[in-house]
Amino acid sequence: MIWTFILLIIAGSVGAVAYPLFRTKLQSYELPGTSSHDFSQADSWLSALSDLENDLALGRMSKADYQQQKIFLQRGYLDWQKESGNTED
8 A cells, every 4th residue: 555655656746747848849949050240260269369368377388388379379360360251450
């Protein structure tokens, strides 16, 4: 008798928790298209430069490593600008 009651409580709990999952309709998700103003790559280059400057200011890297990484990131950003046709005056 006690086992029946325990199984009834467990089944009721599982049903109460799972009910909202099966009640709603699944919604389709459409991936956003690419925009001509997609700056995510530019933002990542500039964010990396900013992080690099913070690392130098906090003493996490040497000046030589900073210069080497800064040149690499600046070239990457400028190459991205050339490829995408984004130029600033």
